[in-house]
Amino acid sequence: MTPSLKQLRYFVALAETGGFGRAAETVFVTQPALSQQIRELETILGVGLVERLPRGIRLTRAGREVLERARRILSEVADLERAARLSRGLTGRLRLGVIPTVAPYLLPGALTRLRAQDLTLDIRVREAQTEALLDDLEAGRVDAVVAALPLPDAGLAVEPLFEDRFVLAGTRARLARWSRGAGARRPAELAPDQLLLLDEGHCLADQALEVCGLRERGRVDLGASSLATLAGLVAEGFGLTLLPEIALRAERAAAPGLSLMRFAGPEPARKLALLYRAGGDDGWSAPLAALLRDAGAELLGSARAVCP
Structure with missing residues (x-):
């Protein structure tokens, strides 16, 4: 037998939350179900991954090694899913990260425009600070991020907005x-x-x-x-x-x-930009950036009316 993607996802959730109860909530399963999958993963790999403590867990040395590789595997799978999902341009599901000083102002107009273009588009938005969003982008948990430049050179593609x-x-x-x-x-x-x-x-x-x-x-x-x-x-x-x-x-x-x-x-x-993983564009970044620029232009026009 080989480990399943589900088992790897459960293990990563356990490592990141530090407890079976919190991990189960994160992946929307019961605690016994998650615990069973972790034990099966340990059996398949033939090594203990976590030490079960009275208040949480601690990764073993093997667990830390498996965690690194599991994250890499899940990131590659997310890339595969995203490539298939966005292969026809701005369609399917879009996972967008936006920093808090932009999200409440730009998103209403941007999402209205996205819905008007394609009612079937499944939009998932995550609002968080820049560092957390860049981690999500690297791990494949979001497809693109709206943030302010400059940013550390992380091999990302940059589409300037406004x-x-x-x-x-x-x-x-x-x-x-x-x-x-x-x-x-x-x-x-x-x-x-x-x-x-x-x-x-x-x-x-x-x-x-x-x-x-x-x-x-x-x-x-x-x-x-x-x-x-x-x-x-x-x-x-x-x-x-x-x-x-x-x-x-x-x-x-x-x-x-x-x-x-x-x-x-x-x-x-400040200069705002759309960021995505280099090589991960299948024709969706340009139309998304254009919609964001359009929503931004409306906001900037109203701002100059409020404060000439």
């Missing part, structure tokens, strides 16, 4: 005090203690620090987990922040006390 400019946000009074009638100013003139950022790990927080020429956060840091929370904080007078243009329409509507100000040119911006 430039998303940053706008200064806060209350009308705070923005007036900061500008002091001098008109548009530059991000580097912002004091660190005035600037509120997203929690660490969000690429947008790192980009905000970079465009402002700052090496670290200010002493008073009300880091937020989402742009919506951040916009709500500054709308109530808790400092200033940078918002990307694609978020302006939604966050201005949600926080009426939010005022916006453009920076002096050249305006700071």
